[in-house]
Amino acid sequence: xxxxxxxxxxxxxxxxxxxxxxxxxxxxxKRVVDSFNVNDFYYLSRSALVKDERYLDKFDRVFGHSFKGxxxxxxxxxxEIPEEWLKLMGQKYLTDEEKKMVESLGGxxxxxETLKQRLEEQxxxxxxxxxxxxxxxxxxxxxxxxxxxxxxxxxxESRNKKAVKVWDKREFSNxxxxxxxxxxxxxxxxxxxxxxxxxxxxxxLDLDNTIKSTAHKGYIDVKxxxxxxxxxKVLLFFDVGGSMDAHVKICEELxxxxxxEFKHMEYFYYHNCLYDAVWKDNKRRYNENIKTWDLLHKYPxxxxxxxxxxxEMSPYEITYPGGSVEFWNEESGETWLTRLLNVYENAIWLxxxxxxxxxxxxxxxxxxxIFSDRMFPLTIEGIDQAxxxxxx
Amino acid sequence: MKFEGTSSYIATEDLKVAVNAAITLERPIIVKGEPxxxxxxxxxxxxxxxxxxxxxxHIKSTTxxxxxxxxxxxxxRLRDSxxxxxxxxxxxxxxxxxxxxxxxxxxxxxxxLIDEIDxxxxxxxxxxxxxxxxxxFFVYETGETIKAENRPIxxxxxxxxxxxxxxxxxxxxxxxxxxxxxxxxxxIVNVHYPEIKKDLxxxxxxxxxxxxxxxxxxxxxxxxxxxxxxxxxxxxxxDAKILREKDPKKLxxxxxxxxxxxxxxxxxxxxxxxxxxxxxxxxx
Numbered sequence: 001x002x003x004x005x006x007x008x009x010x011x012x013x014x015x016x017x018x019x020x021x022x023x024x025x026x027x028x029x030k031r032v033v034d035s036f037n038v039n040d041f042y043y044l045s046r047s048a049l050v051k052d053e054r055y056l057d058k059f060d061r062v063f064g065h066s067f068k069g070x071x072x073x074x075x076x077x078x079x080e081i082p083e084e085w086l087k088l089m090g091q092k093y094l095t096d097e098e099k100k101m102v103e104s105l106g107g108x109x110x111x112x113e114t115l116k117q118r119l120e121e122q123x124x125x126x127x128x129x130x131x132x133x134x135x136x137x138x139x140x141x142x143x144x145x146x147x148x149x150x151x152x153x154x155x156x157e158s159r160n161k162k163a164v165k166v167w168d169k170r171e172f173s174n175x176x177x178x179x180x181x182x183x184x185x186x187x188x189x190x191x192x193x194x195x196x197x198x199x200x201x202x203x204x205l206d207l208d209n210t211i212k213s214t215a216h217k218g219y220i221d222v223k224x225x226x227x228x229x230x231x232x233k234v235l236l237f238f239d240v241g242g243s244m245d246a247h248v249k250i251c252e253e254l255x256x257x258x259x260x261e262f263k264h265m266e267y268f269y270y271h272n273c274l275y276d277a278v279w280k281d282n283k284r285r286y287n288e289n290i291k292t293w294d295l296l297h298k299y300p301x302x303x304x305x306x307x308x309x310x311x312e313m314s315p316y317e318i319t320y321p322g323g324s325v326e327f328w329n330e331e332s333g334e335t336w337l338t339r340l341l342n343v344y345e346n347a348i349w350l351x352x353x354x355x356x357x358x359x360x361x362x363x364x365x366x367x368x369x370i371f372s373d374r375m376f377p378l379t380i381e382g383i384d385q386a387x388x389x390x391x392x
Numbered sequence: 393m394k395f396e397g398t399s400s401y402i403a404t405e406d407l408k409v410a411v412n413a414a415i416t417l418e419r420p421i422i423v424k425g426e427p428x429x430x431x432x433x434x435x436x437x438x439x440x441x442x443x444x445x446x447x448x449x450h451i452k453s454t455t456x457x458x459x460x461x462x463x464x465x466x467x468x469r470l471r472d473s474x475x476x477x478x479x480x481x482x483x484x485x486x487x488x489x490x491x492x493x494x495x496x497x498x499x500x501x502x503x504x505l506i507d508e509i510d511x512x513x514x515x516x517x518x519x520x521x522x523x524x525x526x527x528x529f530f531v532y533e534t535g536e537t538i539k540a541e542n543r544p545i546x547x548x549x550x551x552x553x554x555x556x557x558x559x560x561x562x563x564x565x566x567x568x569x570x571x572x573x574x575x576x577x578x579x580i581v582n583v584h585y586p587e588i589k590k591d592l593x594x595x596x597x598x599x600x601x602x603x604x605x606x607x608x609x610x611x612x613x614x615x616x617x618x619x620x621x622x623x624x625x626x627x628x629x630x631d632a633k634i635l636r637e638k639d640p641k642k643l644x645x646x647x648x649x650x651x652x653x654x655x656x657x658x659x660x661x662x663x664x665x666x667x668x669x670x671x672x673x674x675x676x
Contacts, residue, residue: 019562023417032413040409047410051561053424053568216466 005066009049012062016049024048038067054380190261190387202226233264235299235344237278239309240269247352250378251308254350258306266299272313273333273367274340275324292336296343304390305340305347307371308378311364312353318366337370347371348386352378401430401437402572402579410567411438420524420546422509422561425569428614431549434569435505438545445502447544449491451512457519460492460506461529461538483533492523493538501542510550517560525563572615574601584619588626595635596622599645603652609660613651621650 033040202224209223268278277289316323318333355377358364368375376382395411397403414421439446465486472480479485495504527540624647
């Protein structure tokens, strides 16, 4: 059972290792906690297996999934909200018209039944997604207005009258690396890039160390250290306009974080795909653009390149000359991208669209291919991986 | 040896489990959390409740792992040798012990607090891997091995300024102190000020948690700030009624300096107060 749990964690891509698992077993063996108490086991396993608050939420979800039903043995009785309450509430808040609609759906019982099903479905479709049913959509639930009164229709558990299980509270949800992106978090993620700022061949005199070593040994002993490399230099390319409008906030955050993190940073805008010119000011993009060729020649190849864009366009915009929606491009976007990648060895693409949709967007797949798979989602996780990639 | 919280420190159930696991398995525990949630305090309280000695090692950006083990003062020795000092013959005279050495030597199991490990260089935790794992290290100058007689209880705090290496994390237990909910907070306050008036607490809490919810606030006030603020309220003998005041002119809580530590936050608050005042005037 514990082994399964361990593999469930692995599957959910939590960074757990055998060492930690053995540590947990050792702790169980030494009776750190009363092994019949599931809450204590939860605390213990969390403390032994999770080493970063970003993963706490994910852990809670996996734990809830792996040990589903276990808590019942503790005697926690599940109680449903008495139906009468809902009916009463319905009468209080529903208009006559709506009441008729309830009837047409087969009455309250049927409605509750469907609701249950819907809940079950929703849990399967996106685990750990929003717990609220019906945020003003097509669903009949929520539209009837028991949400305004604050009845939270969450997973089955929250319909208990009793308190929710600890891990189902998901108190750490906003610490999950896949979810929250604040500038501070982005900065921490971007910091990976300056990690290796002082590495390489030892070419500089290390005065402190030389004095120390000389005193230590009694003869002059010269110590060298790697040159403090000019801090990482970055070229940032932002996709603007069109489908990117939805992602403006996150791009702004990334931009402001990057600006403070990297001393040598140049940014440019493009639309959908890279062609023969980019620009620095969106108001004057047609008058004051910069030729891509100039750019490739101006910035040496030790610059690291970060593209930010949803890569959502017609595939022709990438693969064919003249494919651009805005002007006649002599050469295809692919040609330009390849040209750029030939100059800059370290280049990655950050995509604000969640990773699971990429495959379905053919243009995203093409770009991912051009970038030899170096496309990462614009989440803390993604930026983190991307920075590792850039460090290679 | 079990840690159960103390009369002056409220430990939640999960924190106790994590600490006890670290004590039993003799492994370090890493404690993270918002500033002011009692990370450093934890080590002192664990030591107090177990009746153990506490050895604290505060980490700075310039701290090297070696300094925790020992330091060899070669410069003094060189000078002494020129002066013909007798001391120079024994190298031991020039080795000063670090905090880890002190902890290993202790004849009763001590608590070793490595405070704010994230302040140090990124490689710092890696340099301590073996030392914390095996609880022993080798002194090259004298050729002796220092081994812990009683493996100390190692408590490490981090403010998340740098990420810690995976290999290091794998060897530790981990606990994230989440911000206490109002119930736990009330317990904490009771521990600090048992004689505080109930209604004052209620109103103060309301203001406190409201402030934490204000969107755009730069530095959320934390437990230690709440405690300070309550202390001020008590010494000034502020009445609960004043806190309950709904008069928008007094929207900024009294003695707010203890809660809002940031000029921008104070401005933000003043602006909010101004807006709400104007709205009220418009209504009238």
